[in-house]
Amino acid sequence: MSDPRYDYDLFVIGAGSGGVRAARIAAGYGARVAIAEEHRVGGTCVIRGCVPKKLMVYASQFSEAFEDAAGFGWSRPEATFDWHKLIASKDAEIDRLNGIYIRNLNNAGVEIVMSRATVAGPHEVHLAMENRTVTARVILIATGGTPWLDMALPGIEHIITSNEVFYLKDQPKRIAIAGGGYIAVEFAGIFNGLGSETTLVYRGDEILRGFDDEVRTALREAMEARGVKFVFNDIFTGIRKGPDGLSASLKSGGTLTVDQILFATGREPATDGLGLEKAGVALGLRGAIKVDSESRTNVASIYAVGDVTNRVNLTPVAIREGHAFADAVFGGKPTHVDHTLIPTAVFSQPEIGTVGFTEQEAAEAFDCVDVYSASFRPMLYTLSGRQEKMLMKVLVDAETDLVLGVHVLGHGAGELAQVLGIALKMRATKADFDATMAVHPTAAEELVTMRTPSRTLRRQAA
Ligand code: NDP
Numbered sequence: 001m002s003d004p005r006y007d008y009d010l011f012v013i014g015a016g017s018g019g020v021r022a023a024r025i026a027a028g029y030g031a032r033v034a035i036a037e038e039h040r041v042g043g044t045c046v047i048r049g050c051v052p053k054k055l056m057v058y059a060s061q062f063s064e065a066f067e068d069a070a071g072f073g074w075s076r077p078e079a080t081f082d083w084h085k086l087i088a089s090k091d092a093e094i095d096r097l098n099g100i101y102i103r104n105l106n107n108a109g110v111e112i113v114m115s116r117a118t119v120a121g122p123h124e125v126h127l128a129m130e131n132r133t134v135t136a137r138v139i140l141i142a143t144g145g146t147p148w149l150d151m152a153l154p155g156i157e158h159i160i161t162s163n164e165v166f167y168l169k170d171q172p173k174r175i176a177i178a179g180g181g182y183i184a185v186e187f188a189g190i191f192n193g194l195g196s197e198t199t200l201v202y203r204g205d206e207i208l209r210g211f212d213d214e215v216r217t218a219l220r221e222a223m224e225a226r227g228v229k230f231v232f233n234d235i236f237t238g239i240r241k242g243p244d245g246l247s248a249s250l251k252s253g254g255t256l257t258v259d260q261i262l263f264a265t266g267r268e269p270a271t272d273g274l275g276l277e278k279a280g281v282a283l284g285l286r287g288a289i290k291v292d293s294e295s296r297t298n299v300a301s302i303y304a305v306g307d308v309t310n311r312v313n314l315t316p317v318a319i320r321e322g323h324a325f326a327d328a329v330f331g332g333k334p335t336h337v338d339h340t341l342i343p344t345a346v347f348s349q350p351e352i353g354t355v356g357f358t359e360q361e362a363a364e365a366f367d368c369v370d371v372y373s374a375s376f377r378p379m380l381y382t383l384s385g386r387q388e389k390m391l392m393k394v395l396v397d398a399e400t401d402l403v404l405g406v407h408v409l410g411h412g413a414g415e416l417a418q419v420l421g422i423a424l425k426m427r428a429t430k431a432d433f434d435a436t437m438a439v440h441p442t443a444a445e446e447l448v449t450m451r452t453p454s455r456t457l458r459r460q461a462a
Pocket of ligand 1: 184186
């Protein structure tokens with residue numbers, strides 16, 4: 001299989017989730033593989049994304065647990081929180097995971113090159129640190145994404161993004177967050193839970209565009225009840241450093257004075273300066289690398305997986321794409337990644353778990369949709385006195401009985417989404433849900449005990 005004309009069979013640029021998986025699997029098939037990384041092995045998810053974020057979500061949830069404990073008979077001294085201790089523990093865990101990633105690559109026989117790497121031709125990669133060019137039969141681009149910022153905004157240099165938020169020296173007493181997507185909503189929950197005064201500024205009129213409307217509203221109301229402040233239909237127009245922190249002006253005319261401003265206004269594919277034009281690789285919207293269903297670009301020897309292709313920007317998707325690429329190109333097993341029915345979680349507080357169509361999407365795509373929706377106070381909150389409700393929705397195609405989507409808001413919703421994903425992937429019907437015995441007493445039993453639709457959506461014949 002190895003072609004002696006090239007230094008490597010595969011050169012991977014970017015040692016994040018997608019790149020590392022592809023490199024290891026290809027090496028397992030006997031390919032000579034190298035992987036270049038300019039920052040830290042592990043990529044966004046492990047180093048400054050999903051993993052440290054989840055650790056911080058856990059940290060921030062203790063304040064709620066302490067409050068709720070009183071209703072169950074616990075009394076305790078005033079709880080205090082040490083930001084520096086959390087960050088140090090988090091850093092140690094990230095170092096450990098980084099070490100595991102490096103070890104796994106080494107064990108697979110993959111050569112790790114700690115350098116910025118750019119494409120110098122269809123089979124050439126330039127390594128900046130060593131100022132040399134190597135050749136490979138196949139090149140895989142897995143450079144991920146990078147926070148998008150409006151660089152024209154006056155004072156933009158004062159803000160932080162998700163790249164910096166994990167390394168703040170001190171906990172901000174007051175923080176403003178720009179954006180209404182995954183990162184904005186998750187960090188609003190983190191900082192609010194840790195005791196920072198938190199304000200989210202969003203240009204639209206409800207958070208999490210694209211999610212089920214009922215879930216969006218219920219989440220926002222729950223976050224408000226927990227203390228997060230929301231400013232809707234507004235954007236930042238300028239940021240100044242003043243004697244009392246950062247002073248931000250808003251389009252509406254208002255101002256906010258805070259200690260930190262986190263911008264979470266989306267991410268874009270990291271293709272800038274990668275040299276793709278030298279190899280003739282075609283780019284699409286926002287600089288995303290255009291690929292076919294096998295992750296191949298328009299240049300036969302160059303492939304791309306993960307966020308840099310801007311298909312579905314989630315870690316497990318990048319891993320699956322990287323694995324499928326290696327199976328197909330080095331294992332002789334053509335594999336297509338199925339991008340439908342991907343279950344996801346938003347680690348907001350309360351949490352969202354979701355798979356399939358939203359109510360709005362289902363109503364547009366199907367003639368007859370039955371909506372089963374239940375909003376109830378979970379048992380956990382009965383003694384604690386917390387008023388927050390859990391929301392569960394099951395959307396059914398009334399003509400075929402197929403479950404089209406399930407949406408959960410509340411404790412453990414992310415864990416539920418994983419299992420619900422299996423059910424929907426297996427094309428579960430409402431009758432299958434009904435035939436499944438409830439697990440009692442759980443909140444999740446509501447998913448199999450909803451018998452009467454809350455509403456029926458019927459498309460009128462034209
Ligand atoms: P999102 O795309 O989720 O959200 C971006 C937000 O910024 C939206 O609310 C958007 O508004 C707003 N926005 C965009 N442009 C502007 C602008 N010019 N001015 C003001 N607001 C603007 O991106 P995130 O940065 O939150 O997250 C990036 C990606 O990371 C996500 O798409 C997701 O794939 C991934 N991620 C996944 C997580 C998970 O699985 N739990 C957690 C964190 C990240 P509008 O809606 O109006 O366009």
